[in-house]
Amino acid sequence: MQHADVMMVIGASPTEAHPVFASQMKRRLREGARLIVVDPRGIPLVRSPHVEADYHLRLKPGTNVAVINALAHVVVTEGLTKEQYIADRCEQASYETWKKFVSDPVNSPEAMEKISGVPAELIRGAARLYAAGPNGAIYYGLGVTEHSQGTTMVMGIANLAMATGNLGREGVGVSPLRGQNNVQGSCDMGSFPHEYSGYRHVSDDATRLLFESMWKVQLGSEPGLRIPNMFEAALDGSFRGMYIQGEDLAQSDPNTSHVTAALSALECLVIQDIFHNETAKFAHVFLPGSSFLEKDGTFTNAERRISRVRKVIEPLAGLADWEVTVRLSNALGYPMNYTHPSQIMDEIAALTPTFTGVSYEKLDRLGSIQWPCNEKTPDGTPTMHVGSFVRGKGKFYVTAYLPTNERTSSRFPLLLTTGRVLTQYNVGAQTRRTANMAWHSEDRLEIHPHDAEARGIEHGDWVGVTSRAGDTVLRVEITDRVATGVVYTTFHFPESGANLITTDNSDWATNCPEYKVTAVQVVKVAQPSAWQLRRQAKIPAEPAGS
């Protein structure tokens, strides 16, 4: 980031969700870097002390792909592409196909303005600024991925970066700002139902053989179910048990009624957590978790940097998380004999080509390591894709804009999008128990003054928010941070029931839920919703199928 000249932030609010990164970003901006923000909301980064975005592309929720295609249209049709870079490093045939696609007038800023609501001249200005760089860096967040076209958008971002030569050196690149501190580490370790560590598919015989010979068991070659598919399968009876560590699905996942029905249908639900969270209410077995201060381990951040986590106190519940898993495995008949997490890291290094040179000893010596770390790069790899891409030649993908199935109508005329605040973390399981409550004590619904006035709503009123999936009641905050036609809320408090109204829609490729687009109606009300009244009275969730 220290070498970036133009930063484009898409679907992320670093000052609210990534404050450490945000402070570094603001330092670079104060040094003169330029800023483009692509977000439906007027996030703090758009204008704050000493920082002001050159362009704020305030798009309608759900139209990211329309905007990225329009930006690419300008780059291609105005001759702003880096042709030598593309010729050297990318698949020429895919580039020609993509170039023809984005050059089509249907992808022009003027045509896409009707879809995204972003004035064409702003798109043109932003595209010219990014392409001029000379170092253009893109940072994106959950406002990109949590859409039915999330994967398409990431491909569109990669297309734009390749076309402008903005990958493979310091100061450029495409960086996802992760939803939690160790999302990257979890992904690296194969926390997908179709992969082993190091992003190797379960059908890869050589990889599977490696694990089978180390673990002395036979392993499957087929992908498993993703979380939304698990819920579906639980409801039809073909999926009967779950072991959940450190995640509160009953609060964090969309369409709460559907989730709780699925959890209720399970024969065995085991929860391991540091708090008795919303999901634990459905558990048959609760295992105590340990916080980051009570265990040794590593976190890996979005720049692939592996850092040590060091135990400060003994686990208050008696065991660190990894020790609970070891005990469980031993009880189930598969002996595990680790006596320290460093031995688990040694096994990871033995099984994962990108981690071959990683050990606790080296992490202590170097401070941190950015993978890949192996024979060729013993101290790690600060910058990826230098000289060539990991896959070989870069491939351009055609990324047609397709509207989400979630549409506004006369019944649901507003679009709800969700996000976070600085002082509460995610579902709030950890931060709601702290003095941070003084800063943010409830989730509120942000609504534009015009939309509020049209509904007779005043600041602080309680409003019913109804979608095709469900309804809840929130207190209102009237603000022009949101545009007309858009409402916004956080999801830090279970009693808000924010995910009662989000839908089952998900990304076509990953099934990541579409949290960022829900058509809703908002009306003034006098009492909590039926779900909230049941929750207050501690009446259990309605049975499956209701």
Place this chain on the structure above:
Amino acid sequence: MKIESLVAMANDIAAFFDSEPDKVVASEGVRFHITRYWDPRMRREIIAHVQAGGAGMCATAVAAIKALAPPPNSSNQ
């Protein structure tokens, strides 16, 4: 699993690959994606649905599922 969900998922995948000018490439993209990322029980159910007429499925998705190898039968394999 609810067949309506699987049909919707297959159609969503096909909608992305339909941007490909070459329709053979498009249906192969859908077939490859479903082979790589769908659990065998989901693949079995969508194959059975297509064999029963494939109601609600777009042409690209139907072509992809017809080319899909039947998954193995044991447990989740």
